[in-house]
Amino acid sequence: MDARERALLGRAQGVSLVSELRERPGGYFVHESSYVDDGAIIGRETRVWHFCHVNRGAVIGERCSLGQNVVVMPGTRLGNNVKVQNNVSIYEGVECEDDVFLGPSMVFTNVTNPRSHISRKHEYQRTAVGRGASIGANATIICGNSLGEYCFVGAGAVVTRDVPAYALVAGVPARVIGWICRCGVRLALPAALSAGGEVTCGTCSTHYTVSEHGPRPTPGAIDAAGSERR
Numbered sequence: 004m005d006a007r008e009r010a011l012l013g014r015a016q017g018v019s020l021v022s023e024l025r026e027r028p029g030g031y032f033v034h035e036s037s038y039v040d041d042g043a044i045i046g047r048e049t050r051v052w053h054f055c056h057v058n059r060g061a062v063i064g065e066r067c068s069l070g071q072n073v074v075v076m077p078g079t080r081l082g083n084n085v086k087v088q089n090n091v092s093i094y095e096g097v098e099c100e101d102d103v104f105l106g107p108s109m110v111f112t113n114v115t116n117p118r119s120h121i122s123r124k125h126e127y128q129r130t131a132v133g134r135g136a137s138i139g140a141n142a143t144i145i146c147g148n149s150l151g152e153y154c155f156v157g158a159g160a161v162v163t164r165d166v167p168a169y170a171l172v173a174g175v176p177a178r179v180i181g182w183i184c185r186c187g188v189r190l191a192l193p194a195a196l197s198a199g200g201e202v203t204c205g206t207c208s209t210h211y212t213v214s215e216h217g218p219r220p221t222p223g224a225i226d227a228a229g230s231e232r233r
């Protein structure tokens with residue numbers, strides 16, 4: 004039976020299927036190849052694709068997507084609308100706010116100096132990922148660092164220190180190479196910000212006020228629903 008036939012059969016049997024995903028009580032969807040432990044909390048309309056394991060104690064918001072081969076450990080928290088691409092492990096201590104994008108095969112860590120013969124379970128460090136942040140494919144985040152809201156980590160970067168909000172970082176170790184709009188397009192700002200100013204995104208027209216801490220949407224530029232005011 005192919006996916007379409009299974010979906011038709013599911014509908015005929017009164018079982019709600021989205022593609023090959025099956026609805027669970029609570030209104031989220033899980034592929035039959037994945038495990039969701041009792042005690043895991045998953046929000047409505049979240050989709051858990053093939054070969055995933057969501058552990059007891061994990062908290063996942065609404066409308067998230069876990070791609071193939073994603074592991075979510077206890078003591079983790081994902082907000083709403085978090086997109087996790089294939090082959091990502093979310094280790095204890097990782098917290099992602101709403102609208103975070105985790106690129107394929109990116110790597111979190113939770114121990115700075117692991118040794119096989121020494122247990123460091125009591126030394127897990129926190130990694131906080133701010134709202135709207137994106138982490139590129141194959142990037143590595145050294146634990147204990149925070150990623151500011153709407154920052155963007157380039158593919159393959161190794162993050163060894165905090166990333167400012169709206170910063171674009173790349174390389175090993177990751178350095179600020181520019182600044183980026185909420186819409187994911189670079190802003191016309193130098194990497195090193197010396198003084199205040201303002202800038203408007205050439206793509207979505209969001210207006211930013213710039214300080215030495217980086218650009219921030221000018222008050223009123225974002226409406227209450229989080230959409231950019233054009």
Ligand SMILES: CC(C)(COP(=O)(O)OP(=O)(O)OC[C@H]1O[C@@H](n2cnc3c(N)ncnc32)[C@H](O)[C@@H]1OP(=O)(O)O)[C@@H](O)C(=O)NCCC(=O)NCCS
Binds near residue numbers: 107155180
């Ligand atoms: C970081 C990124 C957003 C930059 O895109 P961009 O603004 O179009 O940048 P450009 O391609 O013009 O590159 C600008 C400079 O940064 C360098 N650069 C770009 N991406 C880089 C990266 N990931 N690591 C190191 N250097 C990078 C380029 O070589 C170039 O250097 P140069 O000025 O010396 O020639 C993009 O390259 C990237 O890594 N995207 C992530 C893609 C991804 O992982 N998607 C996951 C979903 S499939």
Ligand SMILES: [Zn+2]
Binds near residue numbers: 184188206208
């Ligand atoms: Zn924009």
